[in-house]
Amino acid sequence: xxxxxxxxxxxxxxxxxxxxxxxxxxxxxxxxxxxxxxxxxxxxxxxxxxxxxxxxxxxxxxxxxxxxxxxxxxxxxxxxxxxxxxxxxxxxxxxxxxxxxxxxxxxxxxxxxxxxxxxxxxxxxxxxxxxxxxxxxxxxxxxxxxxxxxxxxxxxxxxxxxxxxxxxxxxxxxxxxxxxxxxxxxxxxxxxxxxxxxxxxxxxxxxxxxxxxxxxxxxxxxxxxxxxxxxxxxxxxxxxxxxxxxxxxxxxxxxxxxxxxxxxxxxxxxxxxxxxxxxxxxxxxxxxxxxxxxxxxxxxxxxxxxxxxxxxxxxxx
Ligand code: HEC
Ligand code: HEC
Numbered sequence: 483x484x485x486x487x488x489x490x491x492x493x494x495x496x497x498x499x500x501x502x503x504x505x506x507x508x509x510x511x512x513x514x515x516x517x518x519x520x521x522x523x524x525x526x527x528x529x530x531x532x533x534x535x536x537x538x539x540x541x542x543x544x545x546x547x548x549x550x551x552x553x554x555x556x557x558x559x560x561x562x563x564x565x566x567x568x569x570x571x572x573x574x575x576x577x578x579x580x581x582x583x584x585x586x587x588x589x590x591x592x593x594x595x596x597x598x599x600x601x602x603x604x605x606x607x608x609x610x611x612x613x614x615x616x617x618x619x620x621x622x623x624x625x626x627x628x629x630x631x632x633x634x635x636x637x638x639x640x641x642x643x644x645x646x647x648x649x650x651x652x653x654x655x656x657x658x659x660x661x662x663x664x665x666x667x668x669x670x671x672x673x674x675x676x677x678x679x680x681x682x683x684x685x686x687x688x689x690x691x692x693x694x695x696x697x698x699x700x701x702x703x704x705x706x707x708x709x710x711x712x713x714x715x716x717x718x719x720x721x722x723x724x725x726x727x728x729x730x731x732x733x734x735x736x737x738x739x740x741x742x743x744x745x746x747x748x749x750x751x752x753x754x755x756x757x758x759x760x761x762x763x764x765x766x767x768x769x770x771x772x773x774x775x776x777x778x779x780x781x782x783x784x785x786x787x788x789x790x791x792x793x794x795x796x797x798x799x
Contacts, residue, residue: 526648
């Protein structure tokens with residue numbers, strides 16, 4: 483029944499969007515989140531912010547994916563329990579349900595399989611699910627909440643499911659750019675619109691498109707130049723999908739990241755090497771497109787990227 487209702491809601495809302503949306507644009511607006519169970523999402527929110535999900539109660543998921551920092555942590559690479567430095571930059575948790583795969587190298591095919599990663603990683607939370615369950619079982623508050631949210635109560639599977647429900651609620655609709663796509667001509671300025679035109683004209687759009695402006699394909703980092711040789715100090719994290727497939731042609735191949743809310747999540751790239759958007763766009767121009775661009779064009783593209791900041795719970799991020 484619930485499924486049927488949400489299906490109906492889906493078809494009604496996509497119908498009304500199609501009626502008023504600018505057609506033939508390679509970027510589509512982010513839909514509103516569909517909440518199936520408020521109890522499950524709320525439980526997931528609590529778990530996401532609970533340090534008991536780590537060894538010695540040091541870190542929560544939110545330590546590296548802060549909702550106040552665009553869903554990331556603002557660090558070059560994240561630090562895990564006991565201050566262990568991680569190997570790679572933390573991506574935003576916002577809109578992660580729109581990604582076709584999870585992680586920079588795409589090694590998880592769903593949010594549900596992703597969630598084991600940080601928990602068991604010795605450089606991140608370093609704990610087993612059994613360890614988390616044992617801690618939460620001592621808290622009657624959680625035991626009661628789980629009873630209300632799931633017929634089967636507190637269990638490892640339900641802890642994971644609640645976190646995923648919360649993650650699925652983290653969509654950020656109604657950015658100024660989405661309002662423009664929904665036909666509000668004044669939602670973005672002439673310069674920002676010019677930035678979008680350049681984004682398409684230079685070819686950024688061939689990799690960063692769809693509702694998430696990315697997150698739906700793999701690409702080599704350094705198609706038109708050897709980014710890694712130029713940067714130096716190659717680490718295992720730089721190998722990208724090669725780490726998953728051990729296939730030579732997957733070396734330096736990454737999931738193209740979403741550019742939604744990108745203005746909030748500096749520094750950029752899997753190695754956190756670009757301090758600001760101007761630097762990131764310049765590197766993309768050179769290594770992905772083989773273009774030397776003007777300062778003005780880069781400035782306008784950055785102005786466009788800043789219109790991609792959306793809302794969460796009806797408030798600007
Ligand atoms: C110590 C910091 C840290 C903690 C704690 C952490 N993460 Fe992450 N998260 C990262 C990093 C770094 C990556 C990227 C890793 C990679 O791609 O290899 C990541 C990737 C992800 C992704 C994939 C996003 C994408 O765009 O590919 C999701 C989803 C995610 N984390 C959810 C969680 C959840 C849920 C928790 C808590 C159970 C959590 N994270 C805890 C740092 C952290
Ligand atoms: C051939 C595919 C491709 C093209 C074309 C491309 N990108 Fe990218 N972009 C990527 C990939 C892959 C990454 C991830 C690189 C990494 O960190 O490993 C990325 C990363 C980025 C990031 C950093 C995002 C983050 O969260 O760290 C920005 C910003 C960006 N691109 C903007 C642009 C702009 C602007 C253009 C056009 C000038 C462009 N890209 C063209 C594939 C592409």
